[in-house]
Amino acid sequence: MITYQSxxxxxxxxxxxxxxxFARLAEGxxxxxxxxxxxxxxRPAVSQHLKVLKDAGLVSERAAGTRRIYRLNPxxxxxxxxxxxxxxxxxxxxYKDAVEQPTEERS
Amino acid sequence: MITYQSxxxxxxxxxxxxxxxFARLAEGxxxxxxxxxxxxxxRPAVSQHLKVLKDAGLVSERAAGTRRIYRLNPxxxxxxxxxxxxxxxxxxxxYKDAVEQPTEERS
DNA sequence: ACTTACCGTTCGTGATCACTTACCAATCCG
DNA sequence: CGGATTGGTAAGTGATCACGAACGGTAAGT
Numbered sequence: 001m002i003t004y005q006s007x008x009x010x011x012x013x014x015x016x017x018x019x020x021x022f023a024r025l026a027e028g029x030x031x032x033x034x035x036x037x038x039x040x041x042x043r044p045a046v047s048q049h050l051k052v053l054k055d056a057g058l059v060s061e062r063a064a065g066t067r068r069i070y071r072l073n074p075x076x077x078x079x080x081x082x083x084x085x086x087x088x089x090x091x092x093x094x095y096k097d098a099v100e101q102p103t104e105e106r107s
Numbered sequence: 108m109i110t111y112q113s114x115x116x117x118x119x120x121x122x123x124x125x126x127x128x129f130a131r132l133a134e135g136x137x138x139x140x141x142x143x144x145x146x147x148x149x150r151p152a153v154s155q156h157l158k159v160l161k162d163a164g165l166v167s168e169r170a171a172g173t174r175r176i177y178r179l180n181p182x183x184x185x186x187x188x189x190x191x192x193x194x195x196x197x198x199x200x201x202y203k204d205a206v207e208q209p210t211e212e213r214s
Numbered sequence: 215a216c217t218t219a220c221c222g223t224t225c226g227t228g229a230t231c232a233c234t235t236a237c238c239a240a241t242c243c244g
Numbered sequence: 245c246g247g248a249t250t251g252g253t254a255a256g257t258g259a260t261c262a263c264g265a266a267c268g269g270t271a272a273g274t
Binding site: 122124148149151152155156172173174 | 261262263264265270271272
C-alpha cells in the first residue's frame, strides 16, 4: 500500500529541471533518452529525476523492450490538484473574512 | 510591475518549512512572531521564508503597528491551481489515449 | 525622550542536492 | 552467442540553500 504524500509531490516539483521533465511528459509519454536529448543534462540525471517523480507518484513507468516509457500519473497529479484546491478555498475564505470584517481588534 | 510566475510558486513550495508556514497561514493570518513560536525555527528564518513566499505571490503582507500580518494571497494560489489543472487535464487526456489505442494506431 | 517590543537584513557556516563520470544489467538484432 | 542500444546505480564534486547570531530600524508605551 503506497500512500503518496502531496507534500512529497510539491517537493519533487520544487526543482526546475524536474518541472521541465514534468512539462515534457505532459505533452505525451517519452523515453529516458528522448528526454535527455531535449534537455541540457545527461541521461543519468534524467533517470535520477524520474525516480524522484515516480516516488512522488507523479509519473508512471512502462517497459518497452530495452526502453522505458514514462508518462504522467493522473492519480498523483489529481491528488496534488485537490490539495491545492483546498488551500485555494481557504485562502479565498480568509480573504473574504478580512474584507467583510475590517474592524481592527486591539490586544 | 510584478509578474508572478507559477514556476517560482512551485519552487517556493518545494521547501518543507515553507509548506509548514503556508499551511499555518491557510488556517488564518498570522504575525511573524506567532509563526516562529509554532515552528522549530528562529524568527529570522521565518522572515526569510516569508520573503520567498511573498516574491512568489503566494502570501501578502499587512502592517499593524510594529507587527506584520501575513496571509495567503488568493491570486497566487489560484494561479498555481490553474496551472496544475492544465497539467491534470493533459495527463488525463494522455491516459485516455493510451487506453483507447493500446496496440494499433489509426489516423 | 527613553525604553521595550517586533521585525527585516546581513553574514558566515553546515548540510542538502543536482550533476557528471564510470560501471553494470537487461534486451534486441545480426 | 556477440555486439549494440537503452537505462538504472554508485561515487565524488561543486553549488545552492536553510539556519542562527548579531545588528539596525520603526512603532507603541511610559
